[in-house]
Amino acid sequence: MVRFFNRERELSILDDLYDSQTSSLVVLYGRRRVGKTEFAREFIRSKKSIYLFVETKSESFFSGTLRIRWREFWGSGRGWIPGMTFFC
Known part of the structure; x- marks a missing residue:
């Protein structure tokens, strides 16, 4: 601990x-x-927060990880907020 x-x-x-x-x-x-x-x-x-550890990885890996964390946070039925559509 x-x-x-x-x-x-x-x-x-x-x-x-x-x-x-x-x-x-x-x-x-x-x-x-x-x-x-x-x-x-x-x-x-x-x-209420999203924790995303950013390492040196490809953009597609990063956006995929962010998408997973976003869905865990908001639930799978909730879409991206307008300012975040570039991650789709």
């Missing part, structure tokens, strides 16, 4: 952005193996 601690301030900042009525882009960057992925996963754990 991964232990997660000492990130209350950062999680609070993300919560404020998440609750905002405006759009935001958050970029997590840093050295390897310092907990960026676990931080992101901890943040979305209690939220």
